[in-house]
Amino acid sequence: MEYMANTDRYNKMIYRRCGQSGLKLPAISLGMWHNFGDTTPFSNCREMMLGAFDMGITHFDLANNYGPTAGSAEESFGKVISGELKGYRDELVVSTKAGYYMWPGPYGEWGSKKNLVSSLDQSLKRMKLDYVDIFYHHRPDPETPMEETADALAHIVRQGKALYIGISNYSPEQTARMIELLDSKGVHLLIHQLSHSMLGRQNEPVYDVLEQKGVGSIAFSPLAQGLLTDRYLNGIPEDSRAKGRSIFLTEASITPEKMRKVTELNDFAQERGQELSQMALAWVLQRATSVIIGASRLQQIAENCKTIEKTAFSKEELEKIEQILNG
Numbered sequence: 001m002e003y004m005a006n007t008d009r010y011n012k013m014i015y016r017r018c019g020q021s022g023l024k025l026p027a028i029s030l031g032m033w034h035n036f037g038d039t040t041p042f043s044n045c046r047e048m049m050l051g052a053f054d055m056g057i058t059h060f061d062l063a064n065n066y067g068p069t070a071g072s073a074e075e076s077f078g079k080v081i082s083g084e085l086k087g088y089r090d091e092l093v094v095s096t097k098a099g100y101y102m103w104p105g106p107y108g109e110w111g112s113k114k115n116l117v118s119s120l121d122q123s124l125k126r127m128k129l130d131y132v133d134i135f136y137h138h139r140p141d142p143e144t145p146m147e148e149t150a151d152a153l154a155h156i157v158r159q160g161k162a163l164y165i166g167i168s169n170y171s172p173e174q175t176a177r178m179i180e181l182l183d184s185k186g187v188h189l190l191i192h193q194l195s196h197s198m199l200g201r202q203n204e205p206v207y208d209v210l211e212q213k214g215v216g217s218i219a220f221s222p223l224a225q226g227l228l229t230d231r232y233l234n235g236i237p238e239d240s241r242a243k244g245r246s247i248f249l250t251e252a253s254i255t256p257e258k259m260r261k262v263t264e265l266n267d268f269a270q271e272r273g274q275e276l277s278q279m280a281l282a283w284v285l286q287r288a289t290s291v292i293i294g295a296s297r298l299q300q301i302a303e304n305c306k307t308i309e310k311t312a313f314s315k316e317e318l319e320k321i322e323q324i325l326n327g
Contacts, residue, residue: 013056037067099138
């Protein structure tokens, strides 16, 4: 049966202006870091992508090395964007990144012009696209002069291979410098993608720079790799990420102290009339333009999209959350 998008999709989502730009992003964006590669049945990838779009999610976030295996998430996306979603391309914001290890040799990672331009060309082929909406430098390079990275990003915009430029994992000082360098080349930095959650607040100083400079923000890992859900409230499930090979969430990192806070946050979320995951996303949206969610099944996306039904917090509620987090 031919796919027809839900005609009510834009009434189901909130769209927020990305810094001082003309672009609006959905409050909830779909990240394709895990569960969209060639180790996942394509039928499930397809169902999640189309289902997300039907819920008003217009932004799909990828990177060259997403999968697993590396590159395969972009290939999965390419099948859907050249198939069922082909007629909806201009309604979508597609982002990809380069900077982490992708291929062997001295040009397969980091921030040289050689790496960034080559990587985007490869990504476009995998996704069967002529351009992406946002291209990110995925991490700062300690050895390549930042001037060269900025020149590469500006070059990519001038080529028409990306409409906007983003950066990820930059410190406040590095962010300010990249904004300055891109400005000198006539390119406005659109967005910074940073890790941010109730349990991971180390990047909050970055927001101050972004807000001052009119740059948007998008938070990844807003649920702390699943810890800010009800999944771990009664112990560590055998089929969970923490029991697997994840280096980002391990059994050792799930401490009694952390779980005490998660339990208290869950109780407070129940008082607010929402799931812990929904409250955690809403809390991050107090600062971020959008949040990136991951998913292994469509139902998780639907549950997370309910966040927009209650994103506001009273002063007292925010103080209560601070009390729990700092307690």
